[in-house]
Amino acid sequence: MPAYIEAIEQRLLADPVLLADIADAVGGPFHVLFPERVALNIRAFQQVFAAADVDGFVYFGKKANKAACVARACAENGAGVDVASTGELVAAMAQGVRGEDLMVTGPAKSDELLWLAARQRALIAIDALDELDRLTALGLPVRVLLRVLPEGSTSRFGLDPMELEQAIQAMRAPITLSGFSFHLSGYDAVARAEQAAALLGHCRRARANGHPANTISIGGGFGVDYVDASTWAEFQNAHSDNWFHTNPPGDYYPYHFPVPGAAMLDAILAHNDLAELLRDNGIRLAVEPGRALLDRAGSSVFRVQGIKARTTQGNPYDILTVDGTSLSLSEQWFDSEYLPDPVLWPHTPGHLTPTCVGATTCLESDLLSRRRIPLPRRARTGDLLVYPNTAGYQMDSNESPFHELPLPPKVVLRADADRLRWSLDHTAR
Numbered sequence: 001m002p003a004y005i006e007a008i009e010q011r012l013l014a015d016p017v018l019l020a021d022i023a024d025a026v027g028g029p030f031h032v033l034f035p036e037r038v039a040l041n042i043r044a045f046q047q048v049f050a051a052a053d054v055d056g057f058v059y060f061g062k063k064a065n066k067a068a069c070v071a072r073a074c075a076e077n078g079a080g081v082d083v084a085s086t087g088e089l090v091a092a093m094a095q096g097v098r099g100e101d102l103m104v105t106g107p108a109k110s111d112e113l114l115w116l117a118a119r120q121r122a123l124i125a126i127d128a129l130d131e132l133d134r135l136t137a138l139g140l141p142v143r144v145l146l147r148v149l150p151e152g153s154t155s156r157f158g159l160d161p162m163e164l165e166q167a168i169q170a171m172r173a174p175i176t177l178s179g180f181s182f183h184l185s186g187y188d189a190v191a192r193a194e195q196a197a198a199l200l201g202h203c204r205r206a207r208a209n210g211h212p213a214n215t216i217s218i219g220g221g222f223g224v225d226y227v228d229a230s231t232w233a234e235f236q237n238a239h240s241d242n243w244f245h246t247n248p249p250g251d252y253y254p255y256h257f258p259v260p261g262a263a264m265l266d267a268i269l270a271h272n273d274l275a276e277l278l279r280d281n282g283i284r285l286a287v288e289p290g291r292a293l294l295d296r297a298g299s300s301v302f303r304v305q306g307i308k309a310r311t312t313q314g315n316p317y318d319i320l321t322v323d324g325t326s327l328s329l330s331e332q333w334f335d336s337e338y339l340p341d342p343v344l345w346p347h348t349p350g351h352l353t354p355t356c357v358g359a360t361t362c363l364e365s366d367l368l369s370r371r372r373i374p375l376p377r378r379a380r381t382g383d384l385l386v387y388p389n390t391a392g393y394q395m396d397s398n399e400s401p402f403h404e405l406p407l408p409p410k411v412v413l414r415a416d417a418d419r420l421r422w423s424l425d426h427t428a429r
Contacts (some may be wrong), residue, residue, distance in 0.1 A: 031395045031408055136172065137317050144177060168206055177206055224392060244356075321359070342385040
């Protein structure tokens with residue numbers, strides 16, 4: 001399952017010494033981030049809005065990665081940040097994101113978060129009536145969206161029709177009803193376009209009651225394309241339990257996504273002329289991509305500490321132990337598997353060797369790769385395994401200093417004309 005590799009990462013892998021120098025300096029597993037790629041992904045979304053002549057705004061879903069360099073890339077490229085805690089809010093502002101460019105989401109927000117968000121003129125997505133009551137009690141001017149529970153959804157988030165009507169009727173100055181939002185699971189462009197069109201009706205009714213209601217947020221869920229179509233189809237059609245060392249996963253992320261990221265936004269705007277509806281009604285469309293803004297923007301690096309040879313059904317394979325845990329490759333902790341193949345570094349000749357990858361803990365289930373990956377040669381102690389395209393959720397969702405192991409720090413890599421330069425991210429200092 002070879003993954004797409006970003007140009008700057010290709011340079012890193014081709015460099016004869018830099019990756020080893022970083023590993024030696026850090027002294028353990030680490031994550032590498034490429035903020036220039038984040039900037040490219042932001043601009044791709046912005047270009048779709050511009051091409052469709054739609055007033056749109058991009059908020060990065062910060063829960064997908066807490067690296068400071070990602071928030072800085074948002075500030076430098078005209079994007080906002082979607083936050084759900086005081087820690088995320090403060091971290092975003094510390095990297096130059098302005099208060100008015102923050103979207104505050106999440107359920108049952110704390111009083112401290114509501115107060116701080118109101119003080120900074122952030123846009124707050126109201127998820128429950130009691131949140132609106134607590135916000136009203138602050139007496140501060142604040143912009144809000146009302147999060148709508150989509151029809152037929154069993155989600156615990158959002159306002160049902162009765163609650164939505166109560167919230168609209170309860171809206172009083174200094175609170176401004178700026179519009180409505182929703183979040184959908186999955187990656188269906190059509191469902192998002194149709195739900196957005198439904199929210200236009202809410203905006204028109206709110207305007208009739210004197211509210212500005214000029215913004216709709218459709219949330220995130222913009223797919224990422226990790227591997228090519230033929231590779232993904234071959235895996236889906238041919239994989240079996242025998243490919244795995246133990247406990248085959250129950251489900252997988254769609255690692256090939258034919259209309260990913262900004263292209264999916266284009267498809268949403270095109271469906272039933274949503275772009276024209278937005279223009280005709282003077283509505284700003286907000287999006288909150290997380291994983292899609294991090295596509296090909298980072299990798300995770302582990303050092304091989306040990307190797308064991310095993311055999312199954314007469315076929316030999318290796319089990320590696322690396323210096324980190326699957327808590328730093330989060331897909332494994334959702335009864336799933338991170339399928340893009342790690343790159344074995346350095347590149348030297350050898351024979352194809354099926355290999356699974358275990359962690360440095362004493363848990364039988366702690367495997368970074370249960371699948372026996374066909375590495376191009378047999379790994380050696382001291383080699384590095386580079387898992388590509390892990391910036392979206394994989395690095396941060398489940399990290400823990402289990403066994404009192406240090407969390408892998410984040411390294412920022414930037415390309416100059418003649419060389420690559422690296423530094424520690426502010427989160428690692």
